[in-house]
Amino acid sequence: MNDNPADLAAEQAAGETAAKKYLGLDWGEKRIGLALADSETEIALPLATVATLAEVLAIIEKEGVTNIVVGRPQKMSGAAADNQAWKEFVRLLEERAGRPVVFFDERLSSLAADALSGTDKEKAPRDEVAATIILQDYLDRV
Numbered sequence: 526m527n528d529n530p531a532d533l534a535a536e537q538a539a540g541e542t543a544a545k546k547y548l549g550l551d552w553g554e555k556r557i558g559l560a561l562a563d564s565e566t567e568i569a570l571p572l573a574t575v576a577t578l579a580e581v582l583a584i585i586e587k588e589g590v591t592n593i594v595v596g597r598p599q600k601m602s603g604a605a606a607d608n609q610a611w612k613e614f615v616r617l618l619e620e621r622a623g624r625p626v627v628f629f630d631e632r633l634s635s636l637a638a639d640a641l642s643g644t645d646k647e648k649a650p651r652d653e654v655a656a657t658i659i660l661q662d663y664l665d666r667v
Contacts, residue, residue, distance in 0.1 A: 548572075548590040549660025550581065551652050552598075552611055557581060558652025560660045561588060569660035571653035578617055585622055593618070596659040597628040629663040 544564050551558035556576060562569040572588075575581060585593070595615060598608055619626050 545591045546589050547592045547594055547660060547664070548581075548585060548588065549656040549663070550593065550595045551655035551659055552596060552614055553652060554610055556652045558650070558654070558656035559584060560653060560657035561590075562660055562664055567664045569657045569664060571650075571657045574650050574652045578614060578621070581618065582621055585624065591624060593622060593624055593626045594660050594663045595626060595628050596656070597630055627663070629659055 547562045547564075547569070549560035549562070549569055551560075556574050557580075558574050559572040559581070560569045561572045573584065575584070584590070595618070598611055615626070615628075
């Protein structure tokens with residue numbers, strides 16, 4: 526399947542593209558925030574916070590995810606952050622998920638999640654909101 530935005534737009538216009546279900550991930554060493562969206566609505570929504578790759582893989586199967594968007598840690602300068610644990614997580618995810626995995630800049634997503642108004646009872650957990658921001662930003666740009 527082709528993930529080139531120009532080709533994807535042409536396929537959609539021709540009605541040849543099957544609906545996709547996206548999983549957004551905000552990886553952290555202790556927690557992984559998850560968000561879901563589909564190609565019909567293109568609206569990302571918080572889903573869950575998990576702790577392990579096994580839990581992520583189970584959700585991919587349960588939800589029928591077709592595409593995965595992972596927040597890529599970057600320094601404010603734009604240089605890639607050198608996080609070996611993240612690299613290993615991503616390597617295993619790509620190996621085991623059996624679905625396309627794309628990476629998207631996650632700079633400031635956690636800060637943006639913290640800045641949302643509302644009480645703790647009204648807001649989704651920070652990691653889920655950060656995953657939602659990453660996924661929505663991705664969807665808005667493709």
